[in-house]
Amino acid sequence: MSKLSYISPEGLRIDGRRSNEIRRLNMRMGVLNRADGSSYYEQGNTKITVAIYGPHESTTQKSLFDRASIKCEFAMSSFSTSERKVKSRFDKTAYETSTLIKQAFESTVLTHLFPRSQIDIYVQVLQSDGGLKSAAINAVTLAMIDAGIPMRDYVCACSATFIEGSALMDLNHMEERSGGADLLLSIHPQLGGVISINMESKVPQEMFESVLDMALAGCKKIYYLLQEQVKKHSKDLMSNQLVG
Amino acid sequence: MNTIVTPGQKLCKDTEYISSEGTYVHKGSIYSSVLGFSHTIKRNINTDNNNETTTTSSSGSSSSIPSEYNNSTSEDKRDYIVVLKEKEPGIVPEIGNVVTVQVLRINPRLASCAILCVGTKALKETFNGVIRVQDVRATEIDKVEIYKSFRPGDIVSAEVISLGDSRSYYLSTAKNELGVVFAQSVVGATMIPVSWNQMQCPKTKTKEYRKVAKMDIAGTDQDDDNDTENGHENEKEDNNNESDQE
Numbered sequence: 001m002s003k004l005s006y007i008s009p010e011g012l013r014i015d016g017r018r019s020n021e022i023r024r025l026n027m028r029m030g031v032l033n034r035a036d037g038s039s040y041y042e043q044g045n046t047k048i049t050v051a052i053y054g055p056h057e058s059t060t061q062k063s064l065f066d067r068a069s070i071k072c073e074f075a076m077s078s079f080s081t082s083e084r085k086v087k088s089r090f091d092k093t094a095y096e097t098s099t100l101i102k103q104a105f106e107s108t109v110l111t112h113l114f115p116r117s118q119i120d121i122y123v124q125v126l127q128s129d130g131g132l133k134s135a136a137i138n139a140v141t142l143a144m145i146d147a148g149i150p151m152r153d154y155v156c157a158c159s160a161t162f163i164e165g166s167a168l169m170d171l172n173h174m175e176e177r178s179g180g181a182d183l184l185l186s187i188h189p190q191l192g193g194v195i196s197i198n199m200e201s202k203v204p205q206e207m208f209e210s211v212l213d214m215a216l217a218g219c220k221k222i223y224y225l226l227q228e229q230v231k232k233h234s235k236d237l238m239s240n241q242l243v244g
Numbered sequence: 245m246n247t248i249v250t251p252g253q254k255l256c257k258d259t260e261y262i263s264s265e266g267t268y269v270h271k272g273s274i275y276s277s278v279l280g281f282s283h284t285i286k287r288n289i290n291t292d293n294n295n296e297t298t299t300t301s302s303s304g305s306s307s308s309i310p311s312e313y314n315n316s317t318s319e320d321k322r323d324y325i326v327v328l329k330e331k332e333p334g335i336v337p338e339i340g341n342v343v344t345v346q347v348l349r350i351n352p353r354l355a356s357c358a359i360l361c362v363g364t365k366a367l368k369e370t371f372n373g374v375i376r377v378q379d380v381r382a383t384e385i386d387k388v389e390i391y392k393s394f395r396p397g398d399i400v401s402a403e404v405i406s407l408g409d410s411r412s413y414y415l416s417t418a419k420n421e422l423g424v425v426f427a428q429s430v431v432g433a434t435m436i437p438v439s440w441n442q443m444q445c446p447k448t449k450t451k452e453y454r455k456v457a458k459m460d461i462a463g464t465d466q467d468d469d470n471d472t473e474n475g476h477e478n479e480k481e482d483n484n485n486e487s488d489q490e
Binding site for chain 1: 277278
């Protein structure tokens, strides 16, 4: 096979999904004892843990007098990718992702309730198979809820692209490397606002709509799964309370 | 009632209820902002609470609280809607609260202590507080000596007078009902108060100086001392108190 084909004649993708399917989600909340809120999030082979500390007193000089500041650190474990890389101190992609998360949650968390304080988000990638940014955002949402930090809404993110004439939902690593559009959409699923939307490369204008719809549908699907998990987690806690 | 709600979930219109803790108002509707259980609180129960909320919201810089919130004090019949977390955020001492503290260290200027309880509620983790020498009692402030008022290990009932500096709350015992409620003598026996500034050890009969709290006014949660001589009476009182509360 000279050229890698992303979609088989039967309409299946490399990992066997159809174009409008997301990968299997597996998530847990409250996995770390020391953190105020934490989550473990699996989307296919992408595996992420998130720890949240705060709101606590600002450790830096840059405390904001009327609201909480949010700090985000995004780190890839050196064993998370197929080839081991020496981590550089100024990793631009990590910086980009952490800024994305920071901005998404600055607009979602009710920061005005905690003036002069700080919320720390630590994202650790354990295994990387594409869709890191979207997975990280979803994982942080879960950890925020676990921490009990007041938010306007969930933040749900999903990627979509356009390869070989059709729009694909939730890219894996191979599909991300195809050089397609790689649209990342994050939304407030209940309030119905877009938090961020960015695209890596160009897409024909008449196709953009279908890619955007695909990403939106992915966000909605993820929202329902997160919602289910949050309710299940809450019920578990409640049953534990009754026993204990 | 008591259903699990998640952030961003619509609870009701803001004409039905008043948005309170764990909720926010967006485009005329009240939404939950945390994961927890939705409760409604009757407004006539905490009329005082209502005043507090309005004052804090007007002093705060937040613009999210609509202006009718301030008018709601007068002729509003709406109940409050709150979302409480399953992980309790923990209570924090506030100015005016009566707190129960344990003295950790003393020096001539102040007694530093750990705040254990706020009112009748125990804290999950302690907060630091200091009782400065000028806040020990109301009269003859200049003659107060810390080591004649408190010793390390004493349990003291005190009032929060200021949030203090970043390290500790400022506490005061300058009232009759505030002061030492439980103290042990050098031999480890629980001492009995004999006057407003002295306590006696039942074993060795030595007297030690303390700023003693006058107990019968304060009433709640300070029955820890007097347990040697008047033990039975105290128990009876306790039972009465409990039945009253029930």
